[in-house]
Amino acid sequence: MTESRVAIVTGAAQGIGAAVAQRLAADGHKVAVVDLSADAAQATVDAIEAAGGTALAVGADVSDADAVDAAFAQILDGLGAPTIVVNNAGIIRDNLLFKMTVDEWDLVMAVHLRGAFLMTKAAQKHMIEAGFGRIINLSSTSALGNRGQANYSAAKAGIQGFTKTLALELGKFGVTANVIGPGFIQTPMTAATAERIGVTFDEFIEAVAKDTPVGRVGQPDDIAHAVSFFASEGAGYVTGQVLYVAGGPKA
Known part of the structure; x- marks a missing residue:
């Protein structure tokens, strides 16, 4: 039987994040549903609670260090120490390179890469204390290159390097780190x-x-199913991997 743990899912008000949060709750975990505002996250919390699960709506800009600290304080108080983190929050600001602004580049990097860094750094100490942790970061097939997405592709490729490094640093503490790369x-x-x-x-x-x-x-539930596997206790020998969930082979 799966042990109930505290999971955090960012960008969980809708889409992939909402499906992941609901799946982890169905797996028996208590879930912190994080999005820019708690009001936006509440619909996902309501769906989890209606199905008999436990969830908490948390408003935070994951690219803001102070906001992340405040979010973790709320999660610790409301649910307990998190040992599963799904860094899903993301935005797009697509443009061809010659038209892409510095702000469009910086904003995408901040949400995807800085956000994953801040959330993971805040969570890892709780994982190490527990001797168990699951870090699951969302990349994309765009990491392989996609016209009009120089910023997004670079950020999603960066997520993969970040995650592989986490796997090397944290494995001895019982913490795994893996990537899911959704297709469309x-x-x-x-x-x-x-x-x-x-x-x-x-x-x-x-x-x-x-x-x-x-x-x-693909549907959000396709990604949620993959997250469920990586978050499971049975996936403890799988770390530093990139799983493309894209309806076909990717490399």
Whole structure:
């Protein structure tokens, strides 16, 4: 039987993060649902509680060190010491390189990379004390390169290097660190991409599905299932790995 632990999921108000939070709660964990505002996170908390789980809505900008410290204080008080962290919070500010602004670059780096760093640094001491930890960071197939996403691709590739280093540093303490790289997942973020390139979301989904070996686009639950595995006690011998959940082979 899975031991109940305290998990943190960032960017969990909607999309992948919401599905991950609900899956970890269904697995028996208490879940801190973190997003920019507690109000935004509350719908996910309500869904978890309606299904019989335990969750806490936490508002925090993960790229702000003081906000992260305050969030951890709230989580420790409300749920206990976290030993599972899913760094999912992310944004896109897509543009071709010659049009990309410094602000568009910096903001994407701050949320993805600085956010993952701050959250993980705050969590690791609790994992080491417990002799158990699961760090699961969300990358993307865009880490392999994607036109119009120099900032996002660089950040997602950086997540992979960051995670592999965590695996080397923290393994001896019973802490694993792994990456999930989603392909196209049907979420509000990919809907925004469709709007940016000037097609309807249905057209976008249909086109992507045709080019995907399994013949469909991904759903948030596909990612949640992978997170559930990496978070499990049975995954203790898997660390420093990148798992692309993309409906086909990626390298």
